[in-house]
Amino acid sequence: MHIVDGALAGEVVAGGAIVAVGGLALGLRGLDLERIPAAGLLSATFFTASLIHVPLGPSSVHLIMNGLAGLVLGWAAFPALFVGLLLQAVFFGFGGVTVLGVNTVAIALPAVLVGLAARPLVRQLAPSHAALAGGLAGGGAIAGTAVLVATALALSGEAFVPAAKLVLVAHVPVMIVEAGVCAAAVLLIRKVKPELFATPPTPAVETARA
């Protein structure tokens, strides 16, 4: 998932950085002081979830959960997922410096779009149907990520086109895994704490304080 430094064309890297800065600005706009602690905790949760590996045949994939992040955080998913990627790059060496923009856009943009599109469904439908919508959102976000990564590669030169196609194919099993996990997570949240899907990113603070 993490593209490394030096692989993409300069124009693609610059474009990714510009879109990422725009997305960050939009995401931060709604994050006032009241909401930052909740957003930080949720960002840390998604970081933790990305360390969970799901067996897939003889190997395994790790969770990304960007669709769920979009459902819970809305636009704030952009800075939240950016922070995760920044920390991974700086402290684990995953990804790189100049490609941080492209990587952020690839993960966070589909998260936000899917979140905005599916949140009304996830909030209003009966839990079992909400879970279905959540599954579609989880799988859809990964599909969006795959398309964006493939596009970034394909735009970087003809030599990268086969790799771009491989990216699309390789994401299909990831998509299925994420859809299943996201559906179950939505089902649980709807039953236990449905306020999480209300106004992001910290509905819990205003409501249901027992």
Place this chain on the structure above:
Amino acid sequence: MAHGDAARRPLERLAGASPVAALDPRTRILAAVGWAVVVVGLSSLAVLATAVVIALAAARAAALPARPTATKVVTMDGFVVALLVMLPFTTPGAPVAALPARPTATKVVTMDGFVVALLVMLPFTTPGAPVAALGPLTASAEGVHLALAIALKANAVVLMLLAMVGTLEPATLGHALRRLAVPAGLIHLMLFTVRYIAVLGEEATRLRTAMRARAFAPRTDRHTLATYGYLVGMLLVRAAERAERVLDAMRCRGFDGRLVALTSFRFARADAVAAAGAGLVLGLLVTAEIVLVRSA
């Protein structure tokens, strides 16, 4: 993604006192970013190899512990290994059947670096002068050059990043970024995230221990996906509840959104020297690149 636990441990506790540790964090961040921008723009393999050597020297100057750093770099680019594995195939006479598509594809899915596959494929997908054939595939000199260049760039940048920035305390990184005019909201978000990754990691470990105690063994099936979904959902619910308590506690203490820095930064003579040195090294790399590319 087959990263081991060693790759996940931050380096800052492992790295000891060093010349790099004495520098202002802002100097280190700017040096790493400047380095990345310049190195990514290079194309000569000789210059890029020099850049990797310089990055290794920086890692040494930062007193990076060799073993965990190597683990990080190797996990980042399993592709270097893949390149070495591929070399036999690019020489004439290698058995074509030795590259089975299915296990290769599974590995690619696993490694989270599609970069692995990218670099392995590049020699064959770049048009140019053929150097070797693999069944119907032909490796081109240009493709080999491109794959090597990407591998060198990625390593040079990540090594320098780990040496200069990866050795900072996460909180110090946040404060330094704030002084470099990164929006306060983003810094707060980052500091909260850093603070709670450890807490939630423990929570996740507890939940998974509970799952194991109930004889849960992950498999490729619906039950596993649902179980992990409930795990993630439960983590989110608990995080949201914790956030309420955290915000209440912060209000109690009169938090008003200002970032109070407990550390003060000072741009000292050592920083001026380091900045000048970094500028000189980058200038030399660019000059060498220009000279070599023009002569080529």
